[in-house]
Amino acid sequence: MHGAEMAGRKSAEWQLAQEKEVAEITLQSITDGVLTTDAEGRIGYVNPAAQRLLDRSAAQVEGQMADTVLVLAHEVRRTPLANPVPVCLRSRGRCDVDRDAVLLRHDGSEVAVEMSAAPMHDADGRVAGAVVAIRDVAQERQLRRLLAHQASHDPLTGLINRRAFEERLKTALDEAHERDAAHPQWLCYADLDQFKLINDTCGHLAGDELLKQVARDLRATVRDGDVVARMGGDEFGVLLRPCTREVAYEIAERMRQSLAGLRFAWRNQSFTTSGSFGLVAVQEGGGSVYDLLSAADRACYVAKDGGRNRIHLADSHDAATQKLGGEMEWAHATMRALEDDRLVLYWQAIRPLRPDAGAGHAEILVRMRAPDGALVPPGAFIPAAERYNLMRDVDRWVIRRTIAAFRGRTDIRGVIAVNLSAQSLCDDDFLGFVLAELDESGFRPDRLCFEVTETAAMSNLTRAQEVMRALKGRGCRFALDDFGSGLSSFGYLKNLAIDYLKIDGSFVRHIVEDRLDRAFVQSINDIGHLMGLSTIAEYVETPEIEEVLRTLGVDYAQGYGVAMPEPLETLLAAEGAPESTIGTPLHNPYEDALMRNF
Known part of the structure; x- marks a missing residue:
């Protein structure tokens, strides 16, 4: 072998040895x-x-x-x-x-x-x-299991969350045709009673602790194989494995008793708890997961409306849940009306009864325009909006449109009153919304009056006081609506920054012939005046009622005998017309509203 060949061979061997060493080092290191x-x-x-x-x-x-x-x-x-x-x-x-x-x-x-x-x-x-x-x-x-668990479970209670629960429901519906009709699976929807009271009184930490205790109680009460989920807020869902109607109700009753027996202690305070339960069968032909949850939700609301701390079992002949189903349809109609801008503003004059009472008021009312053009009264959709938490959006729509309508209208004097729901009054973002609207529009705050009910103010008194004080500081006014229909405590009037006290119409309607109603109105009026408040009587439907109110010294009157509700355009129509005052009395309250005088 020549020297050159030998050298080449040695070089190749050396290179191969080097590659093998690198490979071994690599395999040793990885x-x-x-x-x-x-x-x-x-x-x-x-x-x-x-x-x-x-x-x-x-x-x-x-x-x-x-x-x-x-x-x-x-x-x-x-x-x-x-x-x-x-x-x-x-x-x-x-x-x-x-x-x-x-x-x-x-x-x-x-x-x-x-x-x-x-x-x-x-x-x-x-x-x-x-x-x-x-x-x-x-x-x-x-890590993958942890992420999957987090995606399917509620972090506070450890229960599966709504999304995972809906997947279980879908499986149950898909398998419903294979099951004995007498032994279906059952969906139980539970809503805590008075949870908001504990949450607002003791804070969110207390509310969270209560939810964890409720979750433990529900899990301990159901059978092995039953699925408990937190649906959101203070609502829970339970999917019961196949059983008879009687067994399903018995399990729901055990859950109800468990919550009713739970004594929640937080620091130095103790609270009783309870829950309202809706129970529906998961059967073939029961519709989609959404339909099933809606049926259980309606049944739960029926139980709550029936007095709380009870169970309502829904079936195809259940008139109560069918009625509530109608409310859900109105809730969807309200959402669509908001999206399509089909709400309509009306107004009703509030007339002064005494010469020194000042200018009249215009209360802004809302109607809905149906897709076919028909006008829908508030009694049809407002209850559904309240039940399904849509009043915040409705209130904002009304406030925004009202401020825009009266922007720059110095020719129309008087106070513009807008109704305010408990949902808006307790909303953390509501105050900022109103202040921004006032700042952007240049609308005079002293012309804007918010009407709140007793129950709305008392649902979260601390928050109500904060909002009312802040808006009063900007010049806005407040009226306490339907006084006498709710808690009727004169004591808390001292703690609310209000300007007007509206006497509930149930005491005004029969004031001519009922001496007790007259005495009640007299008492409200006298105490209101003593506290520096102006009084407004509702449901004034006849001249005789108006005359009694004038005799008692009530400041303002509102009702069909004073003025009928009219489209807001009738108040805004005559641009450049002579200056008018809302609520100025005329001989005929039904005369042309274009004059904008009552």
Whole structure:
């Protein structure tokens, strides 16, 4: 062999040795396990990472058959999984193990792994063995499970959340046709009674603690296999596994009794709790998941309206839930009307009864224009808007449009009164909304009066006081509406920054012939005046009622005998007309509203 050939051969050998050393160093250093086998599946090499995963040394596994060392099982089902080495050698192609595989070690422990095997070929292209890659994915799989749990569970109570619960309901509906009609699954919808009182009185930490206790109680009350979920807020859902109507009601009753017996203590205060429950069967032909949840929600509301702390079981002949279904349709109609800008403003004059009472008022009212053009009265859709938490949006629409309508109208004098719901009064963003509207429009705040009911003010007295004081500081006015119909406590009047006291019409309507009603109105009027408030009587329908009110010294009158509600355009129509005062009395209250005088 010539010197040049010898030198070339040595160089190639040296280069091959270098490449082998680099490969060995690489295999020794990488964190993934690597092992190789011969064509029969006998292990020939195991890198340190593979030794750690197997918890065995190279000497213990080299020469062993791969299918006796690499023992795999499904992590959840616990069933054996095929070893990838024999499969790879037979198929002459790559073989991947199930993504939920665990490697079972000789001492009984296990590790979550991803594993694949690929064939190795010799110079002639024949399969000479297999190379197996093993990766420890225990942390990744744990993180994946954690993320999946977070996506499907409520972080506060640990119950499954609404999305996961709806998936269970869909499965239950899909399987309903396979079940005995006498033993369906059941959906129970639960709503806590007076949760808002505890939340507002003691704070959100107390509310959260109560929700956790309720979740534990509900879980402890149902059977194994029943599913409890937190649907949001203070609402819970329970999917009962197949049973009779009587058993389902019995379980719901146990849950009701459990909540009624729960004594919630927070610091130095103790509260009783209760819940209202709606129960519906999950049956074939029951509609979609949305339909099923809506039916259970309606049944729950019927229970709450019936006095709370009770169960309502809905069926196809249930008139109460059918009526509530009508309210849900009105709620959807209200949402569509807001989206399509189909609400309409009306107004009704409030006339002064005494010469020194000042200018009259205009109370702004709202109607809905149906898609076919028909006018819908508020009694049809406002109750649904209140029940389904849409009044915040309705109130904002009314306030925004009212301020825009009277912007720059100095020719119309008097106070413009807008009704305000409890939902808006307790809304954290409402105050900022009103102040922004006033700032942007330039509307004089002293011309804007918000009418709130007793129950709205008392639903969150602290928040009501904050909002009323802030708006009063800007010049806005407040009227307490329907006084006498709710709690009727004269004591808390001192704590509310109001300007007007509106006497509920139930005491005004029969004031001519009923001496007790007259005495009641007299008392409200006298105390109102003593506190520096102006008084307004509602439901003034006849001249005789108006005359009695004038005799008693009531400041203002409102009702069909004073003025009928009219489209707001009638008040705004005559641009440039002589200056007018809302509520100035005329001989005929039904004369042309274009004069804008009553």
